[in-house]
Amino acid sequence: MEPCRFSRLASILMLSVALAVDLMPRLTFRRGDSSRLLTSFSRKGVLNYDTFLLSEDGATLYVGARDTIVALEISNPDSIQLKGEIPWEPTPGKKVECVFKKKSNETECFNFIRILVQLNETHLYTCGTYAFSPTCAYVDLENFTLVTDDTGQPLLQEGKGLCPFDPRHQNTAIIVDGELYTGTMNNFQGNEPIISRTLGSRTVLKTDSFLTWLHADAAFVASFNLPSSLDEDKVYFFFQETAKEFDFFEKLTVSRVARVCKNDVGGDKVLQKKWTTFLKTQLSCAEPGQFPYTVIQHVFALPQPDGGAVFYGVFSSQWQAGNFRSSAVCAFTLNAITKAFNGKYKELNKECSRWMTYSGPTMDPRPGSCSVGPSSDKALTFMKDHFLMDEKVVPANNQPLLVKRNVKYTQITVHQTRSVSGALYNVMFMGTDKGFLHKAVVAGSGAHIIEEIQLFEKPESIRNLLLSPEKGILYVGYSKGVLQIPLTNCSIYTTCGNCILARDPYCAWDRHQCRDIRQASENMSNWLQDVENGQPDPGCQQNGVKPRSFSRARNSSEGSTIKILNPPLNPIVRLPCPQASALANYSWNYTDQEADGGLVIEDDKTLVVVVQRDTAGTYECWANENGYRHPVARYLISSGHREGDLQSPALLLEEQRSYWVQFVTVTVLLSMTLAVAVALAFFSYHDKLKAKSKVQGCSLSEAHGKGSGQEKVPLNGSQSPPPQGPEDQHHGPYQELATDGAAKACCIRVEGDSSGVDADNNQLNSSLANGEEGQGATAAVGI
Numbered sequence: 001m002e003p004c005r006f007s008r009l010a011s012i013l014m015l016s017v018a019l020a021v022d023l024m025p026r027l028t029f030r031r032g033d034s035s036r037l038l039t040s041f042s043r044k045g046v047l048n049y050d051t052f053l054l055s056e057d058g059a060t061l062y063v064g065a066r067d068t069i070v071a072l073e074i075s076n077p078d079s080i081q082l083k084g085e086i087p088w089e090p091t092p093g094k095k096v097e098c099v100f101k102k103k104s105n106e107t108e109c110f111n112f113i114r115i116l117v118q119l120n121e122t123h124l125y126t127c128g129t130y131a132f133s134p135t136c137a138y139v140d141l142e143n144f145t146l147v148t149d150d151t152g153q154p155l156l157q158e159g160k161g162l163c164p165f166d167p168r169h170q171n172t173a174i175i176v177d178g179e180l181y182t183g184t185m186n187n188f189q190g191n192e193p194i195i196s197r198t199l200g201s202r203t204v205l206k207t208d209s210f211l212t213w214l215h216a217d218a219a220f221v222a223s224f225n226l227p228s229s230l231d232e233d234k235v236y237f238f239f240q241e242t243a244k245e246f247d248f249f250e251k252l253t254v255s256r257v258a259r260v261c262k263n264d265v266g267g268d269k270v271l272q273k274k275w276t277t278f279l280k281t282q283l284s285c286a287e288p289g290q291f292p293y294t295v296i297q298h299v300f301a302l303p304q305p306d307g308g309a310v311f312y313g314v315f316s317s318q319w320q321a322g323n324f325r326s327s328a329v330c331a332f333t334l335n336a337i338t339k340a341f342n343g344k345y346k347e348l349n350k351e352c353s354r355w356m357t358y359s360g361p362t363m364d365p366r367p368g369s370c371s372v373g374p375s376s377d378k379a380l381t382f383m384k385d386h387f388l389m390d391e392k393v394v395p396a397n398n399q400p401l402l403v404k405r406n407v408k409y410t411q412i413t414v415h416q417t418r419s420v421s422g423a424l425y426n427v428m429f430m431g432t433d434k435g436f437l438h439k440a441v442v443a444g445s446g447a448h449i450i451e452e453i454q455l456f457e458k459p460e461s462i463r464n465l466l467l468s469p470e471k472g473i474l475y476v477g478y479s480k481g482v483l484q485i486p487l488t489n490c491s492i493y494t495t496c497g498n499c500i501l502a503r504d505p506y507c508a509w510d511r512h513q514c515r516d517i518r519q520a521s522e523n524m525s526n527w528l529q530d531v532e533n534g535q536p537d538p539g540c541q542q543n544g545v546k547p548r549s550f551s552r553a554r555n556s557s558e559g560s561t562i563k564i565l566n567p568p569l570n571p572i573v574r575l576p577c578p579q580a581s582a583l584a585n586y587s588w589n590y591t592d593q594e595a596d597g598g599l600v601i602e603d604d605k606t607l608v609v610v611v612q613r614d615t616a617g618t619y620e621c622w623a624n625e626n627g628y629r630h631p632v633a634r635y636l637i638s639s640g641h642r643e644g645d646l647q648s649p650a651l652l653l654e655e656q657r658s659y660w661v662q663f664v665t666v667t668v669l670l671s672m673t674l675a676v677a678v679a680l681a682f683f684s685y686h687d688k689l690k691a692k693s694k695v696q697g698c699s700l701s702e703a704h705g706k707g708s709g710q711e712k713v714p715l716n717g718s719q720s721p722p723p724q725g726p727e728d729q730h731h732g733p734y735q736e737l738a739t740d741g742a743a744k745a746c747c748i749r750v751e752g753d754s755s756g757v758d759a760d761n762n763q764l765n766s767s768l769a770n771g772e773e774g775q776g777a778t779a780a781v782g783i
């Protein structure tokens with residue numbers, strides 16, 4: 001045995017915090033955004049939709065909630081229908097007991113369903129906390145009721161050791177060959193975790209609490225058996241617990257994977273009714289120079305075609321650096337885990353109470369290796385103290401797949417899909433504790449968060465994520481119900497550039513539109529997609545593919561409202577630059593680069609124009625993303641027909657914010673102009689003025705007839721029409737806010753595709769802020 005020495009905790013002590021640039025979701029959708037529609041199910045009075053079970057045929061989703069189990073019909077992708085419901089409350093006696101034990105009858109003394117597994121074709125097995133008295137029951141699928149005894153009462157079983165007492169405690173359960181493997185808290189106090197195997201005909205097996213194979217605070221997040229893998233004879237448990245093997249000044253949480261063998265039947269004299277194959281090891285998820293991500297939140301296992309598997313885990317940091325509490329996704333191969341379990345053991349040196357590498361003699365067959373045949377008492381005695389492996393499991397490439405600051409991921413699920421080129425991509429869906437869903441892909445250049453979707457009105461943790469690959473739908477469980485959301489919506493990418501910049505493996509540009517490749521049956525060899533790098537050039541420019549302008553009018557939560565004011569007039573125009581992509585740079589350019597005296601660019605890139613004679617012209621906001629430049633908004637500020645015709649600039653935009661200084665300045669200028677104009681008009685154009693004053697109202701047709709063809713001409717009329725993108729000639733909605741003079745001060749003039757214009761809500765702002773940087777949002781403001 002090695003002498004006592006200090007074990008080192010290398011990674012933990014290197015805490016130089018280098019804050020790298022954070023990964024940003026490219027698009028963000030707020031709840032209710034029509035681009036990412038959510039279908040929801042909820043039932044009055046039913047809360048806490050915590051536990052999911054998908055039926056084998058994929059047509060039914062069983063959900064365990066509070067005091068209720070529901071069966072949901074999900075074969076129609078557009079709806080979720082209630083198919084069956086089992087109310088399952090604790091008995092009044094149990095509730096009274098629960099309250100007597102100082103638990104809340106408002107939040108805790110209910111039956112929170114925590115286990116829902118398919119026992120056989122006709123029955124489910126379910127367990128709930130049952131008012132701090134864990135209880136299990138069978139569900140008959142024929143009529144979707146609890147199996148009853150002769151007296152008609154539900155046939156209940158003791159659930160201690162299978163299901164937690166306290167609804168706040170995490171647990172995991174998996175059914176393998178008709179036996180139920182569970183990881184949970186075994187007692188009311190919540191300080192005795194347990195991994196056990198029940199049901200079936202064999203001996204019930206448990207972890208030994210006296211030998212402290214698990215630390216008192218172990219919290220289970222997932223368990224797996226991989227039926228067609230190299231390791232089908234084992235069951236894996238993922239959990240977090242306080243580590244004992246490190247000398248550390250404070251409580252150190254570590255993430256663990258433990259495994260047991262399916263063929264374990266317990267010991268004879270030693271380890272009777274206990275696991276004889278229980279081993280555990282540390283999972284390491286860290287990036288160099290940063291706090292390690294020690295706290296595992298959830299794991300998803302993705303079986304590989306070669307018989308292996310990859311475990312995707314979401315981790316958070318136990319400590320925070322500054323204000324950052326970060327999350328990471330680490331992927332561990334089954335091989336790496338097996339390697340750690342085949343490596344050296346650790347053992348506790350009782351003299352100095354330190355965990356050290358075991359360097360004694362090895363045994364054959366190796367203890368804990370699922371070898372068949374009874375184990376010797378010697379081997380079993382060895383297993384009592386050698387349950388912790390020396391080596392930790394490191395992630396693939398020795399680093400996290402993805403690191404996100406200021407976010408806590410609580411759930412993950414992964415979908416493997418093929419791109420147009422046939423390459424396999426693993427699309428990761430992560431749920432946060434604030435109710436956001438992140439969809440990410442890892443490609444050559446690193447991790448990329450394709451989109452972020454706000455799922456709930458009020459921030460709350462996502463309780464469950466379940467992906468149906470066949471349906472292409474993700475189910476989300478939360479406190480008030482179940483949501484379903486399609487894995488993608490390719491039609492939000494209306495231009496070739498956006499379709500490719502998105503780097504969404506499900507979407508490709510078929511040379512006309514962005515389409516979901518999983519739904520395409522034709523030859524896709526000339527479709528455009530670049531998941532690796534997201535670089536639109538040169539494909540998008542080829543074959544005369546024209547960027548399409550967006551043609552939808554949508555509301556934005558932050559969209560400023562335009563109202564018609566008549567008078568007072570405000571000579572300040574705010575031109576929003578929709579910044580849908582968080583990965584792009586946005587910049588303004590305008591016809592007369594010199595005349596920027598009256599221009600202010602706000603933090604959100606809105607261009608504020610104080611309208612003067614020389615501000616007329618074209619204003620364009622351009623996005624630059626990944627080296628690809630494209631316009632996202634285009635405005636034309638024109639000034640009537642000829643020079644000198646500018647009589648009284650009437651601006652129609654009411655500001656939500658105040659620009660008092662500009663307002664005063666311009667008001668003074670305008671008053672002077674107006675005075676001169678009125679004087680001129682009175683003396684020189686008396687008749688004309690008289691005629692004009694008869695023009696009243698805001699009729700569109702009238703404005704149309706009069707100003708048609710003129711509004712697009714800039715003030716310095718000698719110039720040709722202002723530069724326009726190709727999309728304008730095709731189907732660009734061209735919004736104009738035009739007036740010829742005082743007489744039309746109350747008119748807003750709209751041309752082109754009226755469906756693309758929402759005059760009340762400034763369509764330019766709203767459409768784009770909602771996640772689409774459609775090409776060539778175009779508007780003109782006339783003065």
Ligand SMILES: *[C@@H]1O[C@H](CO)[C@@H](O)[C@H](O)[C@H]1NC(C)=O
Pocket residue numbers: 034035036037486489491492
């Ligand atoms: C996809 O996005 C388009 C455009 O925003 C929208 O009209 C459509 O309803 C969306 N479809 C879904 C299923 O969310």
Ligand SMILES: *[C@@H]1O[C@H](CO)[C@@H](O)[C@H](O)[C@H]1NC(C)=O
Pocket residue numbers: 105106
């Ligand atoms: C909880 O107990 C209080 C007092 O005993 C009672 O007023 C209240 O209605 C109970 N709440 C529920 C949900 O049973």
Ligand SMILES: *[C@@H]1O[C@H](CO)[C@@H](O)[C@H](O)[C@H]1NC(C)=O
Pocket residue numbers: 119120121122123138
């Ligand atoms: C399924 O399990 C239930 C409960 O153990 C049992 O009563 C039933 O006979 C089983 N059904 C089949 C088809 O094995």
Ligand SMILES: *[C@@H]1O[C@H](CO)[C@@H](O)[C@H](O)[C@H]1NC(C)=O
Pocket residue numbers: 140142143145
């Ligand atoms: C449900 O069906 C089973 C047989 O499949 C039957 O024994 C039981 O009585 C039925 N329960 C009810 C409530 O109808």
Ligand SMILES: *[C@@H]1O[C@H](CO)[C@@H](O)[C@H](O)[C@H]1NC(C)=O
Pocket residue numbers: 523524525
């Ligand atoms: C698809 O079209 C390309 C050329 O356009 C051709 O080379 C390829 O064989 C086609 N693939 C299939 C599966 O038809």
Ligand SMILES: *[C@@H]1O[C@H](CO)[C@@H](O)[C@H](O)[C@H]1NC(C)=O
Pocket residue numbers: 553554555761
């Ligand atoms: C836009 O918002 C306004 C109110 O702010 C509402 O009346 C209108 O129906 C909304 N339009 C759409 C398309 O949601």
Ligand SMILES: *[C@@H]1O[C@H](CO)[C@@H](O)[C@H](O)[C@H]1NC(C)=O
Pocket residue numbers: 589590591618619620723
């Ligand atoms: C803005 O810049 C782009 C290219 O950089 C150019 O094509 C466009 O004409 C410019 N717009 C204006 C109004 O100058």
Ligand SMILES: *[C@@H]1O[C@H](CO)[C@@H](O)[C@H](O)[C@H]1NC(C)=O
Pocket residue numbers: 583584585624625626627
């Ligand atoms: C945005 O601008 C910054 C600073 O000018 C630059 O470092 C960055 O690379 C630009 N990003 C893109 C996507 O162009």
